[in-house]
Amino acid sequence: QSALTQPRSVSGSPGQSVAISCTGTSSDVGGYNYVSWYQQHPGKAPKFMIYDVIKRPSGVPDRFSGSKSGNTASLTISGLQAEDEADYYCCSYAGDYTWVFGGGTKVTVL
Amino acid sequence: QVQLQESGPGLVKPSETLSLTCAVSGYSIGSGFYWGWNRQPPGKGLEWIGNIYYSGRTSYNPSLKSRVTISLDTSKNQFSLTLSSVTAADTAVYYCARVRGGGNGYGFDYWGQGTLVPVSS
Numbered sequence: 001q002s003a004l005t006q007p008r009s010v011s012g013s014p015g016q017s018v019a020i021s022c023t024g025t026s027s028d029v030g031g032y033n034y035v036s037w038y039q040q041h042p043g044k045a046p047k048f049m050i051y052d053v054i055k056r057p058s059g060v061p062d063r064f065s066g067s068k069s070g071n072t073a074s075l076t077i078s079g080l081q082a083e084d085e086a087d088y089y090c091c092s093y094a095g096d097y098t099w100v101f102g103g104g105t106k107v108t109v110l
Numbered sequence: 111q112v113q114l115q116e117s118g119p120g121l122v123k124p125s126e127t128l129s130l131t132c133a134v135s136g137y138s139i140g141s142g143f144y145w146g147w148n149r150q151p152p153g154k155g156l157e158w159i160g161n162i163y164y165s166g167r168t169s170y171n172p173s174l175k176s177r178v179t180i181s182l183d184t185s186k187n188q189f190s191l192t193l194s195s196v197t198a199a200d201t202a203v204y205y206c207a208r209v210r211g212g213g214n215g216y217g218f219d220y221w222g223q224g225t226l227v228p229v230s231s
Contacts, residue, residue, distance in 0.1 A: 001171065001172055001173065003155070032216075034215075034216035034217075036216065036217030036218065038156075038218070044223075045205060045221040045222065045223050045224050046156065046205070046218070046221055047221075048217055048218060048219045048220075048221075050217075051210065051215045051216060051217035051219075052215045052216060052217070055215060057219065089155065089156050091156075091158075091217065091218070093211075093216050096169065097144075097161060097163075097167075097169035097211070098158070098169055098170075098171070098172075099146075099158040099161075100158060101148075101155060101156040101157060101158055102155070103155045104155040104156070
């Protein structure tokens with residue numbers, strides 16, 4: 001069970017869009033539509049942002065959207081805002097009731 | 111509102127056993143969902159440790175399976191983590207979480223605030 005691959009960092013100016021990729025294998029990301037995304041500000045617990053690839057929990061702004069193609073899932077933040085600066089982690093169900101996280105991506109708002 | 115709160119010793123010595131408890135409020139853990147533990151070494155990413163279903167079925171990260179036990183105490187509405195034979199590599203912030211799986215979707219929807227457990231002599 002290897003960690004999912006995410007870029008170390010992405011950046012964008014306020015109002016722009018950024019996308020974070022999350023690459024796994026056919027045993028996790030590619031095998032199930034059960035990718036979730038988490039936002040983590042420094043010193044805080046992760047926050048549930050996207051689940052089942054594309055679904056947003058109640059209260060999450062629609063600026064956050066998810067997608068998947070093959071073994072790669074993506075989180076897109078549209079209309080980037082200062083408060084979106086944080087670390088983002090993807091996570092995938094990997095079968096047999098197991099889970100795997102990505103290494104995390106730091107989003108910087110320029 | 112579902113709330114989770116981790117508790118446990120502030121420091122564990124190498125080779126000893128780490129024990130943490132997660133107290134849940136706002137939901138009866140014996141009613142449904144999975145309940146899980148994740149950890150995050152300082153300055154690093156998240157790692158899934160394991161989950162327990164409300165029925166008691168467990169699943170663990172293969173890399174930790176030989177050292178991990180997760181259990182439920184429905185009478186106290188809490189669940190616990192034990193990790194044996196710890197080393198400095200087990201130093202991390204440990205988070206408990208409620209885990210969706212099935213008709214409610216899949217993901218970790220509620221998290222505790224986390225507790226830092228240093229492993230040091």
